[in-house]
Amino acid sequence: MATVHRVPGHVDGNALAGPLSEVFDFDVTTASARCDACGATAMLAEAMVYEKPHSFIVRCGSCDAVLMVVLQRADATELDLSGIAWLHVPR
Ligand SMILES: [Zn+2]
Numbered sequence: 001m002a003t004v005h006r007v008p009g010h011v012d013g014n015a016l017a018g019p020l021s022e023v024f025d026f027d028v029t030t031a032s033a034r035c036d037a038c039g040a041t042a043m044l045a046e047a048m049v050y051e052k053p054h055s056f057i058v059r060c061g062s063c064d065a066v067l068m069v070v071l072q073r074a075d076a077t078e079l080d081l082s083g084i085a086w087l088h089v090p091r
Contacts, residue, residue, distance in 0.1 A: 009050060010048040010049055010050045010051075010059070011049050011051065012045060012046060012047065012048070012049060013028075013029055013043070013044040013045040013046055013047040013048075013049055013058065014029050014045050015049045015051060015056065016028050016029065016044060016047075016049060016056060016058065016070070017029050019056060019070055019072055019077065020070065020077075022077055023077050023079065026089050028044055029043070029044055029045040030043070030045070030089075030090055031043070031044050031087055031088060031089045031090070032044065032087075032088045033047075033067060033068075033084045033085075033086070033087050033088070034084065034085040034086050034088075035060040035062065035063060035065055035067060035083065035084070035085065036065070036067075036082070036083050036084060036085040037060065037063055037065035037083065038060060038062050038063035038065065039085070040060060040061070040062035040063065041088075042060075042061055042062070044058070046061055047059065047060065047061055047067060047068075048060075048061055048064075054071065054072045054073070055069065055070060055071045055072065056068075056069070056070040057069055058070070060083070065083055066083045067081075067083040067084050068080065068081050068083060068084060
């Protein structure tokens with residue numbers, strides 16, 4: 001299991017369930033992702049999520065690199081997934 005840093009100001013990846021349910025047709029918290037920066041693989045529910053007004057910054061629990069950015073605009077949800085090497089979604 002990846003080391004999870006306890007940095008003040010973040011919640012875990014379960015916070016992504018609501019905003020990403022509009023985009024993905026699966027429970028994103030059950031998916032695992034590989035960090036493109038350090039190669040660690042972890043459940044998204046274990047990621048560090050920093051909530052900002054209208055956005056979520058999702059950071060790797062092992063190296064603190066940004067895995068994903070979720071922007072919630074009035075007319076769309078925008079995702080930057082460039083920090084994820086791959087996403088594993090169990091059936
Ligand atoms: Zn990492």
